[in-house]
Amino acid sequence: MKTAERLLKIYSRLHSRFGHQRWWPGETDEEVVIGAILTQNVAWKNVVTALARLKENNLLSLNAIFKTEAAALAPLIRSSRFFNQKAEKLKTFCRLLFNDYHGSLEAMFAQPVPSLRKQMLGLKGFGEETVDSILLYAGRKPVFVIDAYTKRIFSRIGLADEDWNYQACQRFFMDHLPENVELYNDYHAQIVALGNTLCRKKQPECPSCPVRRLCRFGRGQKEV
DNA sequence: GTCCAGGGCCTAC
DNA sequence: GTAGGCCATGGA
Numbered sequence: 546m547k548t549a550e551r552l553l554k555i556y557s558r559l560h561s562r563f564g565h566q567r568w569w570p571g572e573t574d575e576e577v578v579i580g581a582i583l584t585q586n587v588a589w590k591n592v593v594t595a596l597a598r599l600k601e602n603n604l605l606s607l608n609a610i611f612k613t614e615a616a617a618l619a620p621l622i623r624s625s626r627f628f629n630q631k632a633e634k635l636k637t638f639c640r641l642l643f644n645d646y647h648g649s650l651e652a653m654f655a656q657p658v659p660s661l662r663k664q665m666l667g668l669k670g671f672g673e674e675t676v677d678s679i680l681l682y683a684g685r686k687p688v689f690v691i692d693a694y695t696k697r698i699f700s701r702i703g704l705a706d707e708d709w710n711y712q713a714c715q716r717f718f719m720d721h722l723p724e725n726v727e728l729y730n731d732y733h734a735q736i737v738a739l740g741n742t743l744c745r746k747k748q749p750e751c752p753s754c755p756v757r758r759l760c761r762f763g764r765g766q767k768e769v
Numbered sequence: 770g771t772c773c774a775g776g777g778c779c780t781a782c
Numbered sequence: 783g784t785a786g787g788c789c790a791t792g793g794a
Binding site for chain 3: 624629630
């Protein structure tokens with residue numbers, strides 16, 4: 546089976562198992578951006594609490610955050626961990642948005658993806674995963690998001706290499722999948738859904754690991 | 770009490 | 783160039 550075919554088959558299995566994920570969880574593109582920053586290295590559950598507290602205080606918008614001091618935001622997003630840093634990151638994004646794009650996400654996302662991506666990566670606190678999540682889920686740009694689960698799962702089934710850096714891994718998916726925002730959207734969401742069910746045991750032969758049943762398409766039938 | 774989530778930056782070698 | 787510390791909550 547060709548790599549492209551395998552990737553689509555894996556997606557199909559995940560989709561059957563978990564159902565369409567309808568990502569990103571959030572009512573507006575602004576919420577997506579805020580959530581993408583708050584979810585860095587923390588379980589989504591903690592982010593939900595932080596988003597609710599921002600909403601209670603009428604601060605769940607980029608305009609409101611732009612006008613609010615980081616010190617006032619931090620206590621509200623406490624549950625998302627690293628709250629001081631994340632309050633600064635929210636402010637950093639808003640400064641770019643309001644200084645360069647008059648506060649309009651639409652204007653921002655009208656920029657060519659490569660230059661916008663580069664600009665966002667230049668912001669302190671914005672690495673590739675966060676920037677690509679914003680581009681895909683808020684900007685609806687065809688950019689495949691790579692996270693720790695993606696590398697772990699696809700290297701364990703022998704399709705990817707554990708040593709690949711972010712860009713190599715992203716290249717792999719984008720070279721073998723059709724360029725399709727909806728597919729990129731739900732594929733990453735499915736990987737996270739699967740990752741959330743993985744047992745924490747290190748043994749690759751752990752019989753309770755669902756990947757055994759879901760991803761049997763790696764080279765040499767190497768199961769996880 | 771311990772472990773670890775939908776990262777990224779900085780510093781020391 | 784890269785390993786390791788830092789940031790510092792909340793649920794299982």
